[in-house]
Amino acid sequence: MVTLLYDKTWQGLLTAIFDIYDRKFSLASIDYTERFQPDVFAKHVEVITDDIKASRVMAGLQRKASAEAVKNIYAAFLSELPGIENTILAYARLILSSNQSIEHAYGHSAVLKVSQVARMVHREKHRMEAFIRFKLTSDNLFYAAIEPDFNVIPLILTHFRRRYADQRWLIYDLKRKYGIYYNLLTVEEITIDFNQNAGEATTNVFHEDEDLYQTLWKDYFKSVNIGARKNTRLHLRHVPKRYWKHLTEKLL
Amino acid sequence: MSERVREKLNILADAAKYDVSCSSSGSNRKNNNKGLGDTGGGICHTYTEDGRCVSLLKILLTNFCIYDCAYCVTRKSNDIKRAAFTVQEVVDLTMNFYRRNYIEGLFLSSGIFKNADYTMERLVQVAKKLRTEHKFNGYIHLKSIPGASDELMHEAGLYADRLSINIEIPTESGLKLLAPEKNRKDMIAPMNYLKEEIIAKKEEKRLFKKAPMFAPAGQSTQMIIGAGKETDRDIMYTADKFYRGFQLKRVYYSGYVPISNDSRLPGLGSSVPMVRENRLYQTDWLMRFYGFNVRELLNDANPHLDLEIDPKLGWALRNLNCFPIDINKADLHLILRVPGIGMQSAHKIISARKFHKLSWEHLKKIGVALNRAKYFIICNSNEMERRDLTETKIRQFILAGSESKYLKNSIQQLSLF
Numbered sequence A: 001m002v003t004l005l006y007d008k009t010w011q012g013l014l015t016a017i018f019d020i021y022d023r024k025f026s027l028a029s030i031d032y033t034e035r036f037q038p039d040v041f042a043k044h045v046e047v048i049t050d051d052i053k054a055s056r057v058m059a060g061l062q063r064k065a066s067a068e069a070v071k072n073i074y075a076a077f078l079s080e081l082p083g084i085e086n087t088i089l090a091y092a093r094l095i096l097s098s099n100q101s102i103e104h105a106y107g108h109s110a111v112l113k114v115s116q117v118a119r120m121v122h123r124e125k126h127r128m129e130a131f132i133r134f135k136l137t138s139d140n141l142f143y144a145a146i147e148p149d150f151n152v153i154p155l156i157l158t159h160f161r162r163r164y165a166d167q168r169w170l171i172y173d174l175k176r177k178y179g180i181y182y183n184l185l186t187v188e189e190i191t192i193d194f195n196q197n198a199g200e201a202t203t204n205v206f207h208e209d210e211d212l213y214q215t216l217w218k219d220y221f222k223s224v225n226i227g228a229r230k231n232t233r234l235h236l237r238h239v240p241k242r243y244w245k246h247l248t249e250k251l252l
Numbered sequence B: 001m002s003e004r005v006r007e008k009l010n011i012l013a014d015a016a017k018y019d020v021s022c023s024s025s026g027s028n029r030k031n032n033n034k035g036l037g038d039t040g041g042g043i044c045h046t047y048t049e050d051g052r053c054v055s056l057l058k059i060l061l062t063n064f065c066i067y068d069c070a071y072c073v074t075r076k077s078n079d080i081k082r083a084a085f086t087v088q089e090v091v092d093l094t095m096n097f098y099r100r101n102y103i104e105g106l107f108l109s110s111g112i113f114k115n116a117d118y119t120m121e122r123l124v125q126v127a128k129k130l131r132t133e134h135k136f137n138g139y140i141h142l143k144s145i146p147g148a149s150d151e152l153m154h155e156a157g158l159y160a161d162r163l164s165i166n167i168e169i170p171t172e173s174g175l176k177l178l179a180p181e182k183n184r185k186d187m188i189a190p191m192n193y194l195k196e197e198i199i200a201k202k203e204e205k206r207l208f209k210k211a212p213m214f215a216p217a218g219q220s221t222q223m224i225i226g227a228g229k230e231t232d233r234d235i236m237y238t239a240d241k242f243y244r245g246f247q248l249k250r251v252y253y254s255g256y257v258p259i260s261n262d263s264r265l266p267g268l269g270s271s272v273p274m275v276r277e278n279r280l281y282q283t284d285w286l287m288r289f290y291g292f293n294v295r296e297l298l299n300d301a302n303p304h305l306d307l308e309i310d311p312k313l314g315w316a317l318r319n320l321n322c323f324p325i326d327i328n329k330a331d332l333h334l335i336l337r338v339p340g341i342g343m344q345s346a347h348k349i350i351s352a353r354k355f356h357k358l359s360w361e362h363l364k365k366i367g368v369a370l371n372r373a374k375y376f377i378i379c380n381s382n383e384m385e386r387r388d389l390t391e392t393k394i395r396q397f398i399l400a401g402s403e404s405k406y407l408k409n410s411i412q413q414l415s416l417f
């Protein structure tokens, strides 16, 4: 058994799969460097992320599987669930070694798992598209902090770029400590050192109108309620409590 | 300005909330002009505490009204605070809410002040300003004012995604009783005009890609349930007429929320007919997607829907001679008529039975509600319901087996739609 250590990137994972084929490891598992607990008895090799290798694996998958299946693998990867790399490896092996479509062969545990996890990730994507709340800063940036269950920023990027094409915006994942910033032309990935800005950040970070619109939105949310129809259980199913922290209308 | 706007919003959102339609889908406006927004998915950005989807800023332009419809909080004789937004205020609210990702767009309705055209003109101005001055590509639903002129309806169609006129009271006699100053003709005329325009503009769009969009999400209407004395048959026959005659996208049914002690109406404190509302939606679904004719579900012998059981089961019990149906042979349209089999399950049955004959086990996996379906089907198994059961017996068995579920259903019902 050999463990391949990759850098937690998608390209890195694809490179790891390439290496496993290239070096003919029949018993291999994939882990990432930070999490890996070295074990004196086990062999491990470092994967050096390589775009050419990665794109060859990608091309192989695309040749044999539908766009839908490849999309699901990527979504499963974004779940960051422990061990998902090995599920993806098993799934990739199935795809690459089979002559017919195995995407619906849910008898294989890897196929079932990837499709289930992908569904969870896509649900989180849709939730973020709905629940993100921008706040306007004093320098006219629409800023939203998020803490999604999964790393869905790559999946929501296009939606926000298309929709908010005429305003500068920044969506920041506080859990994963990175965000995407749209500068009216392109979207780029950024990281922020919040501590450094903390001193000045206390005063006037937000635009003078920001408070008003938050208040108006909260008022609106209250007034659309029809008391005679209250149904808390249904409400909670749609808007689970863990999302409330960043939902303007749920803050007092 | 802020306190004043706050007060207006509270008044004018509160008055608008009884319109239940909140759909923001069915249109496909792209953000090609580097403006703000697009439409398509119809995202629910949040949910009210009663579990309804919030996707639009739903407000009245004003709650001043020259009419006195008994069932409406905005009616002239009601002693409430009145307010009116300016066109610019609505535009600002919409833009600012949209930019913060609170909403998919605007649903603007209004009390009628001065006259129909005067009011409609202002609604159109809001939409026009949003589209032309602010390059707003989000969703716009305008309520059309009964009696508005064709010219204004035309302009409305150019800027809005959806237009609606609420019929409110399902029968003409009911309307006469509760809103004597209104008449059905004024509601139907703009609907008719829009129907023709939508068809014509669609044709144009097919020939010339560049032709402007015209109300791409079509028309809808709403009826209030339980304000008057209408039967479910009256309501659904009216709905059917509108679906066919005006090609409406949706008819909404809104359980009457008591708002006054007018003796013509259910008094304050009477409960909102939520189960009935749900049964009507189910009937609507059966008409539109399951191939049922409204006359099969409601007729002289059965003017009301059964509140205890869903309308499909009700129909099946009255028509036991059509059953049992062989799951492994029957056509899709017959399978769709089996209680406990939904649209998805029916399609799964059709594709799965190509590979092997289906048994109870298979059907269960597919998601069929066997507790209901088992009385109406045969499949690949030796265990069949052989007793020659009567309508009453089957009904008893099903209700006994799922009593708690039916209770739960009445609470959860809104999640269905």
Ligand code: SF4
Pocket: B065, B066, B067, B068, B069, B072, B073, B074, B075, B076, B110, B111, B112
């Ligand atoms: S015309 Fe419309 S707003 Fe005015 S009272 Fe009648 S239903 Fe209400």
